[in-house]
Amino acid sequence: MLGPDDIRFFLAVAEAPSLAAASRALDVSPPAVTQRLRALEERLGVHLVDRAGRHLALTDEGELIAERGRQILDSLGELDEALAARRGQVVGHLRIVAPLGFGRRHVAPVAAAFQAAHPQVAIDLMLSDRLGGVPAGTFDLAIHVGEIAQAAPGLIARRLAPNDRVVCAAPAYLSARGEPASPEDLRAHACIALRENDEDVTLWRFRRDGAEARIRIEPRLASNDGEVVRGWALAARGIILRSEWDVADDLRAGRLVRLLPGHALPEAPVMALLGAPNRARAARTRRFLDALAAALDPPPWRT
Incomplete structure (x- = not known):
């Protein structure tokens, strides 16, 4: 037994x-x-x-x-939650996956506030930039930055906030090397690559007036850590392609300069992926997702 x-x-x-x-x-x-x-x-x-x-x-x-066993525990959790709902409470174990940098800056504070408001909820926040390597059955909610072509079977996708990608560099770098006038000019510049997810990170795609330019960069500096890549850019080591949420403060303060503003890059919206349907319906999952959506509306990087 x-x-x-x-x-x-x-x-x-x-x-x-x-x-x-x-x-x-x-x-x-x-x-x-x-x-x-x-x-x-x-x-x-x-x-x-x-x-x-x-x-x-x-x-x-x-x-x-x-x-x-997973089915049994899920059923027991649903029973506990149904009884708690009748008492006006939110209970249970909430497992969240989020990207490293975005998770630290925007998800972790919401998780802490949510748990304080609902003491009977236990939150497990795992930070990883490789969502594809996290088994779908091991989380209730996953946060992803970037378009999702097709959610894995059993997962439900929800758009939380807009987020652009930008190409930028430090003023000191531009003083020394000049500013690229077109995407093709990037081939003559020191470009820095961020290796995250499973994307082809050395192929930068730009669109203008319906035409697309695909530029293959040859980075001399690359890292899988966004903070490292941003630090290199601030130190005038080269040009980076980063999410708006990560560099908005630096652009406003003049520490970084946005390049090629007339050329659009693929958007990278903040997306939520909900796990199995019974978990997606759980009050703790729904309420946390609503709390996170409220924290991102309007997007902090655009205020």
Whole structure:
């Protein structure tokens, strides 16, 4: 017989790449995880996990328990929430995924305020610039900056706020190297690339009067961290292509200068992706999404 605590324990093991990772997620020692897993297998009379090598692999029985266990916990969560709703409360565990920089600046403050307003909600905010590498079943709400061509099956997309992309550089860089008059001029400049998501980050696309120009840059500086890339631009090391939300303050203060204003770049709106339908309907998910949308209306980077 499996209880909710057993299911939560096994899901932590199933979603971890190793027993050591599972022990960190559960905040217990690796021997304690091994001992509890062995006891669970003995009690059920089936083998749940293959532990050959450094990685874990679920057996067919383990996959069955993980799949049905998630459904059971979701159902219990819905029951708790339905009862709490009758008492006028918001409860449950809210799992959010957001990009590193945008998540730190705009999602984390809303999460803290929301949890303070709803003390019975536990929020787990994971920051990652590779949303595609996060399994859809592991989050209730994901924030993405950029157009979503097609949401993965079972996910619901909602647009939260507008956000442009801009090409910019520091005044000191432009004094030394001059200002590009056309996208083609960028080939003669020091351009800096931000490697995030799975985009082709060295292909910069511009549109003017219905015509598109595709410029392949050859960066001498590149990073997967937006703060690093922005810091290099502020230090006059080159030209960057960044989201409006990240550089709006620098543009207003004159620390960076917007380039090629007559050429449009692909928009990068702030989008929300909702997980499984039952989670999307959960009061905690809906209310947090409304709180985040309110915090982004009007967009802080345009005020």
